[in-house]
Amino acid sequence: MRTIGRLILTAVFVLLTLALVAVAAYVPAFFDLYTDFSRQAMAFLGGIASPFPFAVWEVLAVLLVLLLLYTLVRTFTQKRGFLCWLAGVALLLSILAFLFVGLWGLNHYAPSISQQVGLTVTGYTKEQLTDATAYMAAQAAALADQVERTEAGDLKTDFSAMAKSAGAGYAALGRQYDFFAVEKLPTVKRLLGADLFSYTGTTGIFVAFTGESGVNPDTYAASLPFTMCHELAHYLSVAAEDEANFAAFLASTAHPDLAFQYSGWYSAFIYCYNALYDADREMASAIWDGMSDTLRADCRRANAHYEPYEGAVQDAAQQVNDAYLKAFDEEDGVESYGKAADLLIAWYLQETA
Structure with missing residues (x-):
């Protein structure tokens, strides 16, 4: 059931992401609000990361890879379902894609x-x-x-x-x-x-x-x-x-x-x-x-x-x-x-x- 639940949530986030892309691609007025929203979002996130002298995302990326490897090893050592783990990874990726597109990615469709x-x-x-x-x-x-x-x-x-x-x-x-x-x-x-x-x-x-x-x-x-x-x-x-x-x-x-x-x-x-x-x-x-x-x-x-x-x-x-x-x-x-x-x-x- 956990596997099915994760796959359903993955599908939901994929559909939401596609819906955002469709709106951005076919509704030009969308950018009357989105550009300012995206800039404010980047200013907020960048403000959190700015005190650090290094790129915070690099550290987070390494930690994410280590976490995925750790959970993968546990999946086999504790004989948990591999498909469930894959579904979890798919869900994580769909959430990240949704956040990326929603926060900044739609700028690809903005006025030139x-x-x-x-x-x-x-x-x-x-x-x-x-x-x-x-x-x-x-x-x-x-x-x-x-x-x-x-x-x-x-x-x-x-x-x-x-x-x-x-x-x-x-x-x-x-x-x-x-x-x-x-x-x-x-x-x-x-x-x-x-x-x-x-x-x-x-x-x-x-x-x-x-x-x-x-x-x-x-x-x-x-x-x-x-x-x-x-x-x-x-x-x-x-x-x-x-x-x-x-x-x-x-x-x-x-x-x-x-x-x-x-x-x-x-x-x-x-x-x-x-x-x-x-x-x-x-x-x-x-x-x-x-x-x-x-x-x-x-x-x-x-x-x-x-x-x-x-x-x-x-x-x-x-x-x-x-x-x-x-x-x-x-x-x-x-x-x-x-x-x-x-x-x-x-x-x-x-x-x-």
């Missing part, structure tokens, strides 16, 4: 960030893509030699200091766009399992259950400030990955710290360059050959930095992330990260019109 900032996104020509890429390269190059660097030539970073100040870019944006006008943003958390996340290709992650934006400290230096702003964009209910990248660009380049500004322009160049490389390798090569040595060196060091972590583990993790994104109507899956180029080019065309 382009609407929030008054940006018109249309198609673009190859020439416009080339011009935008050259512009991003020039902006990044202008800052590349101004920022403080290590003896090895990398951008000099202080994770703790940057984690505390990352929200300053959004504070500046809040004076221009109401969507970003929030009282205070939390400190970005340093992820404890850096090696694990590096092998899965994860530079940052936002966990709605604790309202924490976490970043892998092993992220390449030139991308670190931008990545912090990306994860804070998720905290601000920007769920789509391309939109979080665009929000991070706006926040980074509006930040008073030159390191954040450089990181923003550097990242924007990377996204636009990759799009141009796919469209016209000859033009991409011309921009690459003509840009600053310092910017080019950062790009090369970034590739060398991440290369040792590439492999089967990263491929598997990417497939999981791809499935998650597609489940929330992001048709391009992990390719959506690169779709930030569409928003960046639209922004460039609007700014230079």
Whole structure:
């Protein structure tokens, strides 16, 4: 009977979750209330987790795995029903899915960030893509030699200091766009399992259950400030990955710290360059050959930095992330990260019109 009861409750939570998704997908007015609710929920949960210098969710995840293993062992040692245990796991997962979707996940169906900032996104020509890429390269190059660097030539970073100040870019944006006008943003958390996340290709992650934006400290230096702003964009209910990248660009380049500004322009160049490389390798090569040595060196060091972590583990993790994104109507899956180029080019065309 316990097994049946758990399965019934699992079905109830699954149906409730699907109902929430249906409402979000087909009732646009739903977001008149949901966005504020989600932000308040993240502020409350993040406020509980903020006193801890580590990502609380990482500890909770380990404890949950240990609990599941403990109950599984007890199931066999005390000869309890394995199906009942499986039903319990299914119930737990259905509850977590319901909470995730209800608290934050529905932001995937919210009005786009382009609407929030008054940006018109249309198609673009190859020439416009080339011009935008050259512009991003020039902006990044202008800052590349101004920022403080290590003896090895990398951008000099202080994770703790940057984690505390990352929200300053959004504070500046809040004076221009109401969507970003929030009282205070939390400190970005340093992820404890850096090696694990590096092998899965994860530079940052936002966990709605604790309202924490976490970043892998092993992220390449030139991308670190931008990545912090990306994860804070998720905290601000920007769920789509391309939109979080665009929000991070706006926040980074509006930040008073030159390191954040450089990181923003550097990242924007990377996204636009990759799009141009796919469209016209000859033009991409011309921009690459003509840009600053310092910017080019950062790009090369970034590739060398991440290369040792590439492999089967990263491929598997990417497939999981791809499935998650597609489940929330992001048709391009992990390719959506690169779709930030569409928003960046639209922004460039609007700014230079």
